[in-house]
Amino acid sequence: MTSLADLNQNIQTAARRALADGRAEVVFGYRQGTAPFTAAPHFARTPEDCGQFVWTSFARVNLAAYLPKYPGKVALIARGCEARSAVGQVVESQFPRENLYVIGVGCQGMVDPEAVLAREKRPIREVTEDLTTINLAGDGWTASLPKAEVLRRNCKTCVCRTPKDLADEMLGGDAPPLPADDFADLKALAAKPPQEKMAYFKGLVKDCLRCYACRQACPLCYCPVCFVDETRPQWLGKSNDAMDTFTFHLLRAFHCAGRCTSCGACEAACPMDIKLREFNRLLEEEVQKDWQFVPGASWDQKPPLTTYRPDDEADFIK
Amino acid sequence: MAEYTVKDKLSFLKAAAGSGRRLLAPSSKDGRVRLAEVTPDRVAFDYLNTHLSPKDAFFPQTEKMLAFHKDAAKPGAFVYQPLGLDKIQPTVVFGLRPCDARGLAVCDRVFQNDRFTDPYWKTKYEGAVKIGLACQAPGPNCFCTAVGGSPFGEDGLDVLAFTKGEGLGLKTLTPAGDEFLKGLSGLESGGAAGEMDGLKKAAESRLPGPLDLAKAQAAPVMEIYNQPHWKETADRCLNCGTCTFFCPTCHCFDIQDEENERGGVRMRNWDTCMSWLYTIHGSGHNPRPTKTERVRQRFMHKLKYIPLKQGGACGCVGCGRCVQHCPVNIDIRAVAVDMSK
Ligand code: SF4
Ligand code: SF4
Ligand code: SF4
Ligand code: SF4
Numbered sequence: 001m002t003s004l005a006d007l008n009q010n011i012q013t014a015a016r017r018a019l020a021d022g023r024a025e026v027v028f029g030y031r032q033g034t035a036p037f038t039a040a041p042h043f044a045r046t047p048e049d050c051g052q053f054v055w056t057s058f059a060r061v062n063l064a065a066y067l068p069k070y071p072g073k074v075a076l077i078a079r080g081c082e083a084r085s086a087v088g089q090v091v092e093s094q095f096p097r098e099n100l101y102v103i104g105v106g107c108q109g110m111v112d113p114e115a116v117l118a119r120e121k122r123p124i125r126e127v128t129e130d131l132t133t134i135n136l137a138g139d140g141w142t143a144s145l146p147k148a149e150v151l152r153r154n155c156k157t158c159v160c161r162t163p164k165d166l167a168d169e170m171l172g173g174d175a176p177p178l179p180a181d182d183f184a185d186l187k188a189l190a191a192k193p194p195q196e197k198m199a200y201f202k203g204l205v206k207d208c209l210r211c212y213a214c215r216q217a218c219p220l221c222y223c224p225v226c227f228v229d230e231t232r233p234q235w236l237g238k239s240n241d242a243m244d245t246f247t248f249h250l251l252r253a254f255h256c257a258g259r260c261t262s263c264g265a266c267e268a269a270c271p272m273d274i275k276l277r278e279f280n281r282l283l284e285e286e287v288q289k290d291w292q293f294v295p296g297a298s299w300d301q302k303p304p305l306t307t308y309r310p311d312d313e314a315d316f317i318k
Numbered sequence: 319m320a321e322y323t324v325k326d327k328l329s330f331l332k333a334a335a336g337s338g339r340r341l342l343a344p345s346s347k348d349g350r351v352r353l354a355e356v357t358p359d360r361v362a363f364d365y366l367n368t369h370l371s372p373k374d375a376f377f378p379q380t381e382k383m384l385a386f387h388k389d390a391a392k393p394g395a396f397v398y399q400p401l402g403l404d405k406i407q408p409t410v411v412f413g414l415r416p417c418d419a420r421g422l423a424v425c426d427r428v429f430q431n432d433r434f435t436d437p438y439w440k441t442k443y444e445g446a447v448k449i450g451l452a453c454q455a456p457g458p459n460c461f462c463t464a465v466g467g468s469p470f471g472e473d474g475l476d477v478l479a480f481t482k483g484e485g486l487g488l489k490t491l492t493p494a495g496d497e498f499l500k501g502l503s504g505l506e507s508g509g510a511a512g513e514m515d516g517l518k519k520a521a522e523s524r525l526p527g528p529l530d531l532a533k534a535q536a537a538p539v540m541e542i543y544n545q546p547h548w549k550e551t552a553d554r555c556l557n558c559g560t561c562t563f564f565c566p567t568c569h570c571f572d573i574q575d576e577e578n579e580r581g582g583v584r585m586r587n588w589d590t591c592m593s594w595l596y597t598i599h600g601s602g603h604n605p606r607p608t609k610t611e612r613v614r615q616r617f618m619h620k621l622k623y624i625p626l627k628q629g630g631a632c633g634c635v636g637c638g639r640c641v642q643h644c645p646v647n648i649d650i651r652a653v654a655v656d657m658s659k
Binding site for chain 2: 036038042060123125126139216217231269271
């Protein structure tokens, strides 16, 4: 891949082809956003619509989250994490495999606006990008930053930057693989006394507004009625009470255990910059360790916590 | 109305804090600027706007409305506990941005009008002297001028201030503002208004021109309501509540009782029209059954219903928070263009 413009061309061509071939009635991708650090999910149904597709480092959601119960055949322009999450939707029976066409794109990672703002204090009026850098402009100044230095937290340890094994078709070159998450910080945390662990997790969500952008952005949170929204009877208080907020996060994390693909949509969508994945990473590690299971890596293996076998370990039942 | 200058911001803030009112002002915490009670030395000046809107100073996310406990003497009876609204201390709010002050004025017309007076809002809002800080360097997502405001706007403020070197220029806008500044020491009379005009023009020239809302506002409600673009915008909306929680003019709440065997509280919490739960009836019927109706509601409310009910005042004040924070880039300016097609 020589330039971002070429990649955009290739994406648009692939999208048009998917529509023309009848593989899809709609193609999910992104178009340019209207403000710095934004991109808009774009659903193309005609060849003209396809002309707006771009590759962006500012995707804040996971397009696979739009799949559950979506009527008709969909082609998904997918980063690695989105391809994995799409696999998850199929495995969890939320979307039929035969209605899905995955156009994979080798991905160098998404950019974390907070990381950029930490390095560039002047007001940024315009953000553009090419394959490996982002270009900033303000009042009478311009600057560039290598994307690799301002990646989103989850993108720094992505295990699927090039979703060759999952995609029906690949675009863009291979993105060089990265070392996987070694969970070192969490292992250190696990050795701490319970009070300290509790303080850590409570501290993570102390600014939470319970707007639920994290849940709405997450491809796993497709329950028709989330437990926090149950009203008959009501399961959880509605105020900004710290314990109710904490309960939401803790239960959501358990619901996502062994299913989370570390796409980071929850964190990118959160307007309070809460490190939501800290809850999930801990469980991710457990699932990898106990079941050697990587979510979204196989089209037919069910997540361990959604299956039952008579010979499952049961020694915790006394 | 009067104009003043002060040579040093800090001594002005100290005088304000010493006035017997609690000082609420922008300050930085964990890297984010918010409006909160603060000591004069910690007031921030180098912010574009507060991260969250200032509405929670007058309309907190969770607000107790009343409390009750079991009557020890009479089985089955409860005793009402007044909340002591009369004990709420008056405040001086420094550093409101003009868009937000105007947004609070939109909320004020909802909470206090010829039909209702909301005592929870009234006590805090009317008990505050509101000092705005003009935007001499508007931010990248600001568009107050597109919706009838100005970086030096005066709506909803008692005093408008602007930074002048190490000091401030101040212009009073209401009798409450006059009264408050008269009582403070260290102010010099005059020297603000003339300079303000030039700064205002310069700041406005850096902001976008007006959005063309005339057509959408003149058209019958149902014509806009039935436009085809709503579904397309709604397709990508996540129905998270981010835009409503950040908006200075969003004011919807949900009343909840929480109780145990000894008693309980009634409170109200911010609610969001983007949630299906907002409109579901006890019967299970939902008059806004899909994302399309919910998205339409938010933008119709901002750009059509509020102007209709509030004598033309736009329900969006152009603070840009929803544009910045919407995870899927639903931009109210683009929706306004769709509504005007
Ligand atoms: S998106 Fe952030 S603020 Fe909103 S509920 Fe989730 S963690 Fe809380
Ligand atoms: S929990 Fe967060 S990182 Fe995991 S799949 Fe959901 S949005 Fe992605
Ligand atoms: S609608 Fe958006 S830009 Fe307008 S006042 Fe509300 S948050 Fe600000
Ligand atoms: S418009 Fe954006 S911020 Fe508002 S509910 Fe929809 S996705 Fe969330």
